[in-house]
Amino acid sequence: MKRLLQINLCNNQFAIDHDAYEKLEGYFTSLEKHFKHNENAEEIIYDIECRLAELFNENLTKGSVLTIRDIEQAIGVMGRPEDFGDMDTEATPKEEEQAFTSGQSHKTEDKKTGFRPGKKLFRDPENKVVGGVCSGLSAYFGIADPVWIRLLMVLLVFFGGMSVIVYIVLMVVIPNAVTSADRKMMYGEPIDINDIAVSVEKEIESLSDQIQNWADSFREKREQKKYKRYRKF
Amino acid sequence: MNIDNTKAQMRKGVLELITLSIIEKGEAYPSDIIQELKNAELIVVEGTMYPLLNRLKNAGLLSYYWQESTSGPPRKYFKITPEGSEFLEELRKTWDKLDNALKSTSKPLADN
Structure with missing residues (x-):
């Protein structure tokens, strides 16, 4: 026997069983925690909510109930916050957020x-x-x-x-x-995003210098080796 | 030096470039963009894209509109703004520079 719940995801109604509900709730809590330093957390999480609603709609036959398997499947597609990677450089880490806000003042x-x-x-x-x-x-x-x-x-x-x-x-x-x-x-x-673009450009330039240096030193070593080999004969 | 960190930094820079390139081709829904990026093995999970698109949108590089959908809630379609096109052009130049740097520096090794 399982208790059924009714939920609203992005203005779409779903029937969901109790285990699945807890799983989904836990997922949203982890998202909120992950984005808590992002000032647009609400919007991002709402976008994710809408995508989840869409995934449920695609996979669910009409009138059936969301089970823990459906939730796991959708989370598998969306990924857990720890799998998102650090793609949101500006706002996720705590120190950067502080630097950002203090930079304003x-x-x-x-x-x-x-x-x-x-x-x-x-x-x-x-x-x-x-x-x-x-x-x-x-x-x-x-x-x-x-x-x-x-x-x-x-x-x-x-x-x-x-x-x-x-x-x-x-x-x-x-x-x-x-x-x-x-x-x-x-x-x-x-x-600032533009500053970061500039620094990235600078970094890339210094990286190419470094690559040049490595290439040079590698060639030097090769030539030294060749030289040693010739001396043997 | 941490290789994973370097890889992540590289991917991160390229991801913005490629995301903007995909959207430049035509208005796109996040799932379309995600599918292309998945095919290119640049991202693994969809969740990576939502904060990124949000950031690009807030930086004024992308705009969006709502589009009704048959398979559920309305969808956000993204398109590139004039600032976004400029930004993309800059990123492309940088990429070309990097590509040239790599080619011109690694050639002697390939010859040997």
Whole structure:
């Protein structure tokens, strides 16, 4: 014996049994959780709801009842939130969301230090000498040239050598700025889709430089090997 | 260096380019777009597309209208906006650059 429920999905009526209802409800809860930092969560989830209604309509003979199998099948097509991947760069992760909202309130920026709320401390792999700690720190405190922090670090070595240990600790503790969103947060800039397109373009350019370097070093190695082989004979 | 991260970044960039290209060909319903992307093995589940389409729409690159459907609720059909076409053109240029970079750098290896 199973209890039947009546539900409304995207203005379509469905009869559903109790197990299936719980499963579907759980799925919507997971969607809400996944999109909770997305300001358009409601719209996205409604789109998904409509697609699910369509899938149920396609697979269900008229007048029959949605069972747990129907729900599982539809979820299989739609995928679970953890399978969606990170295709929504702008809003899903928590830190990025914070950086985004704080980027809107530029007025609170402290003109003297260049410090903006929502900034995050990163190591800067693009301007690094050792681990990018000093360049990351100078980005964080709004100092134009990381050389001042580096000088300070070097000077501190002569006062007990603590800065070497501090540097190593900082290098372990502070994450590297990997993505373009990380870089935005490092400088405290608001995340904007056009900016990301620009940074992607830059990244692609630097990637092609890197590929060139790899190709060069690979060729060099090959030639060295060939040379060694000839020397044998 | 994490290969999965690199792969995901590459796919992510290309996915926007390809989604816009598909919609540029003609107005499209998410399921049509999804089917094409599935065939091309770019995505696995439909759910990936809904946040992406929403983002492109909110960025003004896509617009949509409702279309009645025989198989259930009305459907959202997406079409590309003039800004979307411009954006796509930029992405294509970048892609060509990348493609050229790859070709010109990997040729000596193929010859050997």
